[in-house]
Every structure is written in C-alpha cells, then in structure tokens.
Amino acid sequence: MQFSELGLSDKVLAAVEAAGYTQPTPIQEQAIPHALTGRDIIGIAQTGTGKTAGFVLPMMTLLEKGRARARMPRTLILEPTRELAAQVEENFNKYGINQKLTVALLIGGVSFDDQDRKLDRGVDVLIATPGRLLDHFERGKLLLNGVEILVIDEADRMLDMGFIPDIERICKLITKKHQTLFFSATMPPEIQRITDSFLTDPVKIEVAKPATTAKTVAQRLATAGVEAHEKRDVLRGLIRDAEDLKNAIVFCNRKRDVAIVYRSLERHGFNVGALHGDMDQSARMATLAAFRKGTLTLLVASDVAARGLDIPEVSHVFNFDVPIHAEDYVHRIGRTGRAGRTGTAITIVTPDDGKFLGAIEKLIGEDLEWLGDEVTFDPEGARKRRARGKTGEDRERGGSRARGRGESRSEPRGEDGERRPRRAAGERPARSADEARAPRGAEEARPPRAPAEPRAPRAAAESRPVRAGDDVAPIRQEEPRAPRRDDRRDERGPRPERGRHHRDHDDGPAVVGLGDHVPAFLLRPVRTVKQAS
C-alpha cells in the first residue's frame, strides 16, 4: 500500500513525499480513508505507530475547503501534555508546507497574548491541553461551536491524569455536528463510556503494539545500594561504560530526584539537561529542542517524557529508579530502539525494589538479565524504610546539613573526584578550578528561584550559569504563587463544574464587603461529615 492510494490531496501527498515517506503504517492505512469520508473513528493504538500522521494528514486534506473565522477554530486536537501538543504542531508544520493553514497551540505555562492574537485572526487547527483551552473559553476568547473535526488523543492517559471531566465538558461545548477522531492505547470502561456518548457510529481500528521492545532494545539490570548517592555513583559508571552511547534519557520517579540527578551529573562534567513538569515552560521547550538537536547528550526526566515524545535516535535509556507502575517501564524503554534502530535500556535496582521489578518482569513476560551481580532483595528492610517515611536521600541530606552544602561537598571533590574519571561519550571536560570559582554574573542576573520542593532547595533550583554558546535555558522553577482553590482538588474529590458562578477570573464588578483580604478560614476546604469521621 502506498500513500498515494489513500485519497489524500495532492498538496498533502507532495508534502509527505518531500518528508521522505512512501508507505503508510498500519494505523495510517486503516484510519486515513475513513477519516476522509468524514466518519468517526476509534483508534486503538500506542504511540510510535504513526498515529499522529494518521489524523494530521486527512485533517489537512479536509481543511483545504473552507476558511477559518475569528475565534472559531475549525478543528480541535486535545493532548494530555504540553510537549505532545507541541509535537503535533510540528507535524502540521512538516506536512503543511504546501498549504496556508493557520495553526495555534494553546498550552499552559506561556503567555496568553500570542494565543489570543492567533485566535482573533481565526485558526484552522487548534492544538490544546484541556486546562488552557477551557481558560480561553471562559474568558470568552474562543467559541467551539464551529469545530468540524475534534481529535482526542491519548485518551487513556487523559483518564490517568484526571482530565476526563474536562474532556466531557469540551465535547458538550461543540454543538455543531462534527467528526470525532478518538485515540487511546487501551479502552477501560470510563473511556468506553465517553466514546458511547460522544461518537456516532464509529469505525473501530486496532493495530498491534509496535514491534515488541525485546527485539530492538537490549534490557539490563544494574545493582545499587539503597542510598541515593550510591545510585548516582552507579549511574555515572553505567554512562561511562556504555557502548555506542549517542545520547540517553535518565528517568527518575520524582521531580525532586530529576533535579538532584541533573545537578550531580552536571557537576561531574556531563553534558546534561533536565525535564519535569515544575520547570518553566520555556526551559522545558529549550531543553527538549536541544536534546533533539543533539546539543544535549543526556536528559534527566520525569515520566512527563516517558510517553509519546518522539525523539529519534535515543541510544540509551537509564532508569535511575525502578518505575512504580510496570506500564511506565514499557513506555520509558520505548524511547529507545525506535524506527528499527537498536537501543539499550538499563535499570538501576536496589534491595528495596523487588516488588516493582517483579511486576515489570511479569508484565513483559521475561526475566531481565543482570550486568554483574544480582541485587539481594530485602523486602523487610524496604517495608521498614517505607514505614519510617524516609528515603535514602532524606537521610543523606539530614547528615550532610552539618557540612552545609548537601551533596556539593562530597561529590566532585570527594574520593572519587580525586581520581579524575576518564571521559566518555556525553561527558565534557570538567571546568577548571578557576572557572569554577569565577563570578557567576549570568546567574546573579536571574530572578530569585523558588524551589518546588522545600526540602531540597539547592538541588531543585540551582543550575549552572549560562555560558556563551549555550542555547539551553537554565533550569529554573516556576515563580511561587498563592495557593489556588484548585490545588486542593485532590482532597475534595472532583473539581466543581466551572461556570459563570465561579469567579475564577476577575471579569465582573468587584465583590464589595470583604475588601481585598479574604480570611484564611474561608479558603480552607469544606470538611464534610464523611471526611471527618
């Protein structure tokens, strides 16, 4: 089967050819003809199956007829994360070279102005994360009743992230008869319910998982002690010893550990960036762009980067932590070994991780091979450490506080700093002592940093100064902000329907009586009888 047989327009076909593709993937082959006839589609497909082009290409063909009106987007694509939304936008740029479609990206963490301006001019394609989309809607900047095609991508992930009420609300806002293209890797009952109520006579398309990871990714386990510094030590060894390391993603379970591991690698002279959801959006984008481009060799990331991100040619994945949910393991190692290339995934395992490793091996249906000695699992010790609520990192920090500077004292100039490690792929020569002492002008010019995690202030917020030739924004946490009502959402259960009666935005006359000061007790969540008992 060739792309030319699917019914795409000449302009779209030319762009596909220019991008170097001739053969559609199975999901593209099945979805595109149905999408072009205007039918609703349920696509059951993982990322990495070519799903994005499966909806982007027919949408572009269909959009050739007609024109966008101000504030009334013609199509809407919903994505669970900002990075995925940006990635879809790139697809429209790549395949839209022969068209003049207007595309707008509505995601959080960036200014409203540009987004507002684009909406006012009229957009053919709106790509959004649910929160920012609804925000624009509530501010009256956006009308959804002109939407001709709605795409809901990664629906099961949206479910995991608690977006389903938002999705339902958005679906209800689109009053005009429209086509819906719905994608999900799995179909749990909650997702089935959505498709039952919002799709009309859908075609169901299911494609096999992309080639089993075992075929293209060599998976190994490495032993480490429970203490965080031991794990960092093992990680450095793995990176140095890695064969053919072009670039690598290092996954951590927690954002604070992303920051800590990033700093540790940075101090040891590696060319490294970090990515997690508490970083400001420009840093997230710049880091990802640099990693894609190859300017950054190592990327330390939370699971924000585990699913869906298309970064070709990642040669290695290191799991600094064993993922708590076995499916996340599959997503993480799926970042390497893509497009028929080979990859290596190495997971650092401590005596505490027996349960989680067992779940992973059960899920993938094989026992993973150890590099060197197997770890001796210690379920009892793991239970105790958990009960005490202390991780290795906490204890280490408690002890090092006397030294004043956390890990900075022990790591680069400790015993292992004396024997300068040989350089490996992804490693830069360490800065000279003079450089290290040099005044950090660029850093001082930055606004004060606010750590997201109060117990790890240095590790979360610090970064190296920006140097000439850098095109990576420094890692910086978002500015502190006053607590919002929605921050307590999890304690209260589902958030209330956002309607005109909620004064989320100051768009009416000010309330007279309380003045500016709202007493703290009014902001506390309402305690119901059930919660109190």
Added chain:
DNA sequence: AAAAAAC
C-alpha cells in the same frame, strides 16, 4: 514510593 495539567 509519582507525574501530569489553568491564571
């Protein structure tokens, strides 16, 4: 044992 997403 987590992460993600709106000012």
